Amino acid sequence: MMDLNLDAPHSxxxxxxxxxxxxxxxxxxxxxxxxxxxxxxxxxxxITQLTSNVYVCxxxxxxxxxxxxxxxxxxxxxxxxxxxxxxxVKVSANLIRMLAYNNKxxxVKVSANLIRMLAYNNKxxxxxxxxxxxxxxxxxxxxxxxxxxxTVVEQPFAIGxxxxxxxxxFFDQAWKENMTKEExxxxxxxxxxxxxxxxxxxxxxxxTVIINSEGVTRNFYPGDKLQLWHEELEPQxxxxxxLNAAGPEPMAI
Amino acid sequence: MxxxxxxxxxxxxxxxxxxxxxxxxxxxxxxxxxFLKTGTTIVGLxxxxxxxxxxxxxxVSSQLRLHRYQTGRDSRVITALTLLKKHLFSYQGHVSxxxxxxxxxxxxxxxHTIYPHGSTDTLPFATMGSGSLAAMSVFEAKxxxxxxxxxxIKLVAEAICSGIFNDLGSGSNVDICVITKGNKEYxxxxxxxxxxxxxxxxxxxxxxxxxxxRTKITPLMERVEITEVTGEAMEE
Numbered sequence: 001m002m003d004l005n006l007d008a009p010h011s012x013x014x015x016x017x018x019x020x021x022x023x024x025x026x027x028x029x030x031x032x033x034x035x036x037x038x039x040x041x042x043x044x045x046x047i048t049q050l051t052s053n054v055y056v057c058x059x060x061x062x063x064x065x066x067x068x069x070x071x072x073x074x075x076x077x078x079x080x081x082x083x084x085x086x087x088x089v090k091v092s093a094n095l096i097r098m099l100a101y102n103n104k105x106x107x108v109k110v111s112a113n114l115i116r117m118l119a120y121n122n123k124x125x126x127x128x129x130x131x132x133x134x135x136x137x138x139x140x141x142x143x144x145x146x147x148x149x150x151t152v153v154e155q156p157f158a159i160g161x162x163x164x165x166x167x168x169x170f171f172d173q174a175w176k177e178n179m180t181k182e183e184x185x186x187x188x189x190x191x192x193x194x195x196x197x198x199x200x201x202x203x204x205x206x207x208t209v210i211i212n213s214e215g216v217t218r219n220f221y222p223g224d225k226l227q228l229w230h231e232e233l234e235p236q237x238x239x240x241x242x243l244n245a246a247g248p249e250p251m252a253i
Numbered sequence: 254m255x256x257x258x259x260x261x262x263x264x265x266x267x268x269x270x271x272x273x274x275x276x277x278x279x280x281x282x283x284x285x286x287x288f289l290k291t292g293t294t295i296v297g298l299x300x301x302x303x304x305x306x307x308x309x310x311x312x313v314s315s316q317l318r319l320h321r322y323q324t325g326r327d328s329r330v331i332t333a334l335t336l337l338k339k340h341l342f343s344y345q346g347h348v349s350x351x352x353x354x355x356x357x358x359x360x361x362x363x364x365h366t367i368y369p370h371g372s373t374d375t376l377p378f379a380t381m382g383s384g385s386l387a388a389m390s391v392f393e394a395k396x397x398x399x400x401x402x403x404x405x406i407k408l409v410a411e412a413i414c415s416g417i418f419n420d421l422g423s424g425s426n427v428d429i430c431v432i433t434k435g436n437k438e439y440x441x442x443x444x445x446x447x448x449x450x451x452x453x454x455x456x457x458x459x460x461x462x463x464x465x466x467r468t469k470i471t472p473l474m475e476r477v478e479i480t481e482v483t484g485e486a487m488e489e
Binding site: 033035038040041043044061062063066067 | 338342346366368370371373374376386
């Protein structure tokens with residue numbers, strides 16, 4: 001009898017992806033939150049808003065990632081109020097230098113570095129990998145990966161979570177620069193559904209968030225509408241449907 | 254400023270001072286006492302305009318009241334959620350409380366689950382506890398959007414019964430709490446699917462009572478008398 005271990009901390013064995021395209025970014029994630037072997041939430045939303053133009057994909061410990069993103073949202077809100085606008089170059093540069101000793105100005109980077117501060121300073125206590133993605137008027141669409149430990153890495157695309165192991169080769173082959181918005185979103189949905197097919201800790205639905213100069217668009221792809229991959233079976237409502245289905249017609253001679 | 258150390262009483266909450274000592278004792282071979290675990294099944298469900306809660310904890314009600322006084326507004330469900338979340342996260346999972354939180358506020362009905370480590374989920378129907386799998390199976394099979402109040406009560410009762418009969422940790426009766434805008438109805442013992450079958454007609458008498466050997470009352474506070482001192486007002 002499988003031990004479900006319902007006392008295990010809520011973890012999001014996950015697939016999260018962030019991809020830049022010509023004009024913005026596309027973030028994507030699955031929706032499974034597991035407690036040991038039990039799926040505690042099959043429709044969770046792992047793409048959380050930090051500001052109106054910056055979102056973060058969460059993976060790892062559900063509690064840690066929720067707390068970190070709540071704190072960062074709070075600080076960024078204050079930061080925006082202090083500035084009166086999504087940060088200007090000069091002010092955000094100074095803020096970043098204070099927090100992160102870096103000289104390159106950017107606004108999506110402020111969020112990423114705030115998260116890094118919290119993750120790195122609490123590295124022994126936090127267990128969460130994040131992908132920050134957004135759009136600001138100075139740098140356009142940017143993706144920052146923040147894995148366990150608190151490194152901040154600016155990348156044209158980032159993958160994270162337990163399901164990402166199955167996607168490294170796929171992205172090496174399928175990724176290209178300057179995709180259109182539709183191509184980028186299709187790539188993200190395809191990638192998440194591939195990971196869901198292979199990773200037991202990922203599943204449910206695919207959620208995507210597209211961020212560009214025009215704003216934010218959220219999309220939802222239900223699990224049973226996703227493309228089927230090698231040896232995957234068609235979704236069934238109930239096993240009783242298979243049993244009750246009429247047998248094949250006898251062959252006419 | 255006084256140089257001597259002052260004995261400050263602990264502020265409240267859990268004290269982990271004896272953890273090291275306990276570890277050392279266990280290593281030396283002492284068997285740790287077991288603690289009472291109450292298995293349980295709790296479910297919550299949103300129907301049309303409101304939600305049900307079958308078991309709730311009111312740990313933050315006093316904080317919410319203070320917040321209401323301060324802001325001058327009715328409490329919102331997410332306020333309670335954030336308070337509970339912060340509290341549980343700060344104990345890093347050592348407070349083993351898994352909660353289903355629900356309510357109706359100015360923004361509508363909400364249902365949330367809160368796990369011991371402090372993570373939360375927002376769902377239209379939720380179950381927690383040792384019987385959660387049994388109850389969730391009922392919900393997954395029968396839940397649909399746009400349930401009426403009676404349908405909702407029936408579904409919740411069915412889910413809890415599933416927990417009662419299929420989970421060894423849950424048992425006895427079903428309590429239901431229906432919360433609608435501005436109104437809460439607590440249906441205690443809504444169902445009693447496990448009645449006492451054999452009741453002795455002679456009644457039960459308990460002869461051996463606890464004896465009182467000695468009574469000693471220690472007043473904790475001495476009586477303080479206040480005497481008015483009439484005198485001149487202080488001068489600068």
